[in-house]
Amino acid sequence: MTRHVIKRLPVDTGVSGWEAISERGFPVTALDGDITADWLIIGGGFAGLSAARRLSQHRPQDKIVILDARELAKGPAGRNSGFMIDVPHNLSSGEYSVADEGSAKTEIRHNRLAISFAAGVAAEFGLSGETFDPSGKVNAAASDRGLALNDNYRRSLEKIGEAHRVLDAGEMRRMTGSTYYRGGLFTPGAVMIQPADYIRGLARGLRGKVSIYEHSPVLELSREGRNWKARSNRGSVSAPKVILGVNGHIxxxxxFRGRLMHIFTYASMTAAYSHNEFGGDVTGADRWALLPADPMGATVRKITSNGRSRIVIRTRFTYNPSLKVSERRVSGIAAEQRRSFDARFPGMESLPLEYSWAGALCLSRNHVPAFGEVEEGLFSACCENGLGTVKSTLAGMMAADLAAGVGSPELDQYRNQPEPSRLPPEPFAWLGVNSVIRFQELRAGREG
Incomplete structure (x- = not known):
């Protein structure tokens, strides 16, 4: 009998602003008792919920159960910046990069497959335009280095025939209300989501087709005969096939032990404000979304609802194989984000950062997912490599297809990848990864 005892659970530090301003709309149900199912999905984030929807389409008569250790959208799925990006960038390298033309086009096609799936979710379950907004995104440059990176990225996009538009400093100022940025590069295919609303909207739409149990961490997963049995605090689920949508927690x-990098990134969200609270149009249009030209810089995004706006700023990365970070670290980085915000929007120093939080990422050295049938009837849809909304959606879709025996050229391409490369042993990995991250952050300079 195969038996996995889960000795640690990830820790979420700080309150995500996305989750705090999201309305849930359905009750929380925890597992209570022993049940059987045709399918068990562990993890209720982008991968797990996408796998559940895909399975409900393939096998509408089957019983599908999801177990999540937390409340939906309070974990990593509700803690990202909400960018669903089609044109690839490589976070592991610290540079935006498009690989050889064939690989780049394959990745773009896969990303757009995931975005199309998410668009189907939005249409089927009636998600609002504020929750799912196909507005595109801008790579924003605030320095000579940033402008040079954007120019390199532009040339790569031209090479593979991808649509884009260069923005000058005046256009950036009109968009953001800030004179901080010297240029930008717009690409139209990205979708901006309110991640907590998207996750809750998808879960709400699946209710009736899928049983979702929250506050139900899997503490043991064992193979008993033809079935897997997952034990939680107050019950268990037995099923012949299991999909793990738990990212680095796998x-x-x-x-995949010793092959995954557990990275945390940090974000803060301002209090809501109206435009007449500050002199002039200091934050520009009602909605905009900026990725940094140097990916180790600051992601900044503005949202507006009912005449009230908020700005979200995301900076800093740390390597934490313990799967947790301290409140002190979140508070310290929030102070750095305050300075970054004030540099971009002078005159808004009185606007408080209402929420600050940490969110977990999972990367592999060779930028590949942790995917496939890892044991008989046990499937992995993990390691999103820094693009959790899109890559985890895709992984969930592909894992459901693989487990259900539904073939496609996309699945053949997706599964035909090497496994994640091994990391150096600790403490060398910790020293090496954190040193590289810090060097890249310092090099980002004004982009941060």
Whole structure:
């Protein structure tokens, strides 16, 4: 009998602003008792919920169960910046890069497949335009280095025939209300989501087709005969096939150990404000979304609802194989984000950062997912490599197809990748990864 005892659970530090301003709309149900199912999905984030929807389409008569250790949208799925990006960038390298033309086009096609799936979710379940907004995004440059990176990125996009538009400093000022940025590069295919609303909207739409149990961490997963049995605090689920949509936490289930980098990034969201609270049009249009030209810089995004706006700023990365960070670290980085915000929007120093939080990412050295049938009837849809909304959606879709025996050229391409490369042993990995991250952050300079 195969038996995995899960000895640690990820820790979420700080309150995500996305989750705090989101309305849930359905009750929380925890697992209570022993049940059987045709399918068990562990993890209720982008991967797990996408796998559940895909399975409900393939096998509408089957019983599908999701277990999540937290409340939906309070974990990593509700803690990202909400960019669903089609044109690839490589966070592991610290540079935006498009690989050889064939690989780049394959990745773009896969990303757009995931975005199309999410668009179907938005249409089927009636998600609002504020929750799912196909507005595109801008790579924003605030320095000579940023302008040079954007120019390199532009040339790569031209090479593969991807639509884009260069923005000058005046256009950036009119968009953002800030004189901080010297240029930008707009690409139209990205979708901006309110991640907590998207996750809750998808879960709400699946109710009736899928049983979702929250506050139900899997503490043990064992193979008993033809079935897997997942034990939680107050019950268990038995099913012949299991999909793990737990990102880097899959190491806790005994797979891909020593191959995944557990990275945390940090964000803050301002209090809501109206435009007449500050002199002039200091933050520009009602909605905009900026990625930094140097990916180790600051992601900044503005949202507006009912005449009230908020700005979200995301900076800094740390490597934490313990799967947790301290409140002190979140508070310290929030102070740095305050300075970054004030540099971009002078005159708004009185606007408080209402929420600050940390969110977990999972990367591999060779930028590949932790995917496939890792044991008989046990499937992994993990390691999103820094693009959690899109990559985890895609992984969930592909894992459902693989487990259900539904073939496609996309699945053949997706599964035909090497496994994640091994990391150096600790403490060398910790020293090496954190040193590289800090060097790249310092090099980002004014982009941060």
């Amino acid at each position: 190491e806790s289930f005994g797979h």
